[in-house]
Amino acid sequence: MTSTSGARSHTSPWELYDGLTALVPRGVTVTTCVVSRWALVETDAGGAGLSSVPDDGRDDPHGPQDVVGQDLADVAALVRSWDRRLAAIGLASINAWCNTQERLEAHAGDVIDWDASAFERSGELVQGRRVAVVGRFRHLDQLASRCDLTVLERRPQGRDLPDAAAEFVLPEVDHAFITSMTLANKTLPRLLELSGGARTTLVGPSTPLAPEAFAGRVDEISGSLVYDAPWCRRALMQGQGMASMRGALTLFNLRVPA
Template sequence: MKIHPREIYDLLLEKSSHSNATVQEIILGLTWTFCQAEGIGLCMSPGQPNRTLSWSGTLVGQAVADLASWVRSWDSYQATIGMAVINSVINSTSPLLLQAQRLSSHGSANLAVFEHFLPLIQGKRVVVIGRYPGLSQYEQQADITVLERQPIAQDLPDIACEYLLPEADWVFLTATSIANKTFPRLVELSQQAQLVLMGPTTPWLPELAEMGINYLAGVAITDTNALRQTIAEGGGTRIFDVGVEYCVLKIDN
């Protein structure tokens, strides 16, 4: 039975509700937000800085269940915290990670997903949600259109999704769309495409197949200490070289 993609937030809260853990650490890095609770959870940080977060210094020691509910918030920082907390529960125990194929890369590790799918997407209409650093090398080998909230060069603005996604053969959707609330509509528009949910924010949940996701391309933690330090020191793509490794799993029937 199909689940409407709007139900993603109910699903995430249900799957993390069993945890009795408390938050041990939160790091709001320039690019990534790191949570250590039941395990390690990540979410991409909001793009706009904020100097007036009223809850700063109060999160450690709080129950996972209390902060997980923030994933529903329209405040981008609260939603990011909520998603990272939820991932610390789901991704630390998900059996899907054991089934997933770990990706090695001949180039930039942060682009391993695109390198992996390149043989399948050549000659196809491909839409990528978000400008990934270095992606231009694959734009020369495949028909790729990038949608961005802050478009540069040949990127198209995100509102073009209404026109392009229904006609796409492949869509690569950043899992940060869950935290920023664009996930339900983007998934709805991509139902005719092979849909890859990707990035360190990805929750490893089999139920995502019932929303129309065909592949999960998330990460496995390879070095917690290096990951933590790199995020704390402002690291972006560097986490793929020192702390995480991309993994891919086909989850549709």
């Protein structure tokens, strides 16, 4: 095993969420919020953040509340909501503050790679090892050719295993890649507990650039910065998805200090 995170014992699954929301200061206002398959939040401080909206979960019958004009810290706290869209809005709000060029530059000493996905840069790292990916990502064929790969998915396709198999699979792997959408659907704390003996990478555009919140929990974070918010906003308002927004994002891969 190559994990640097150790046993990752924490007293409450809410600790991670508390650590993330504590990073968001008061005095910043939400100026835009668009929700479709993704949530986009923009602020008057110039920040913009994305989060995937979980496919499954509770929906408020009245729809997502209007958060425009509210304090970003209050909206970020919605990440604790059991409503899937509100939770995504909360996570996007955290990312609107955390996922900035300034914060990336502040952690430049821990940057592993710029503008490359975690899967593109992990070929040698996973060579010959047992690997699990939580979430169905595109372009996993290259990864699968180098390792013993298991994909865990809520809606499995092909050789994917259902997400319930995580209880059996994750304790046995050497490296786990976990979609950051699990922050919104509240499964991440348990998944990290199960993969405590593995090297772990939190991956996807929903990933907060918040190594201080993930210290002792994951080894790497792989996410994105929004550098063209109007592009993303137009794409979401037209019902488009991540493929149409990729050109408006800069990817990052960051080592999380133990």
